[in-house]
Amino acid sequence: AQSVTQLGSHVSVSEGALVLLRCNYSSSVPPYLFWYVQYPNQGLQLLLKYTSAATLVKGINGFEAEFKKSETSFHLTKPSAHMSDAAEYFCAVTRNSGNTPLVFGKGTRLSVIA
Amino acid sequence: GAVVSQHPSWVICKSGTSVKIECRSLDFQATTMFWYRQFPKQSLMLMATSNEGSKATYEQGVEKDKFLINHASLTLSTLTVTSAHPEDSSFYICSALDVGGRGNEQFFGPGTRLTVL
Numbered sequence: 001a002q003s004v005t006q007l008g009s010h011v012s013v014s015e016g017a018l019v020l021l022r023c024n025y026s027s028s029v030p031p032y033l034f035w036y037v038q039y040p041n042q043g044l045q046l047l048l049k050y051t052s053a054a055t056l057v058k059g060i061n062g063f064e065a066e067f068k069k070s071e072t073s074f075h076l077t078k079p080s081a082h083m084s085d086a087a088e089y090f091c092a093v094t095r096n097s098g099n100t101p102l103v104f105g106k107g108t109r110l111s112v113i114a
Numbered sequence: 115g116a117v118v119s120q121h122p123s124w125v126i127c128k129s130g131t132s133v134k135i136e137c138r139s140l141d142f143q144a145t146t147m148f149w150y151r152q153f154p155k156q157s158l159m160l161m162a163t164s165n166e167g168s169k170a171t172y173e174q175g176v177e178k179d180k181f182l183i184n185h186a187s188l189t190l191s192t193l194t195v196t197s198a199h200p201e202d203s204s205f206y207i208c209s210a211l212d213v214g215g216r217g218n219e220q221f222f223g224p225g226t227r228l229t230v231l
Contacts, residue, residue: 043224
């Protein structure tokens with residue numbers, strides 16, 4: 001079975017500060033890992049994904065995440081927060097083969113303070 | 115590319131009526147689509163896996179007779195909430211898996227907000 005744990009249901013940062021959203025995964029097989037962003041009343045937008053290639057993954061809007069197998073982590077970072085980054089962020093995991101669904105973490109709400 | 119649409123984007127219905135939600139992959143074929151449900155301020159919970167040409171696979175605790183899923187073509191899956199009740203009010207999101215295999219990436223629809231009065 002696969003699972004994802006997002007530490008912190010709510011993270012608040014100042015505009016221009018570092019954003020760090022934590023995600024730890026559990027998987028008995030090599031995982032595919034994803035970060036999605038959701039704005040109010042909207043669907044999910046893919047930020048970035050890890051699919052067993054480079055461990056440091058760069059995504060859209062200046063976000064990046066590093067896959068660390070030894071720590072079973074896939075934390076999301078952005079060097080400088082922007083007001084428009086305020087949203088809900090979901091980490092998700094799936095198997096690397098087959099038509100398997102995503103398993104989502106509970107989400108982290110990011111607030112950016114001016 | 116890789117666009118998924120949902121229709122309607124929001125719907126309000128009376129208790130006891132049925133509501134059909136459509137999920138379409140617009141520029142790719144999807145043998146597999148997933149239906150998720152999201153309650154306010156919560157995460158997405160998988161309801162069922164929809165496979166083209168076969169019966170859907172439902173997650174534990176999801177009533178298959180209440181949430182009817184039909185995946186009649188490679189670009190369309192429908193979710194029908196039968197005899198809807200206020201507790202069925204939620205945000206329903208579908209996703210589609212590209213048969214071309216984009217690293218097992220699912221493409222999400224914009225969601226459908228269902229409110230049952």
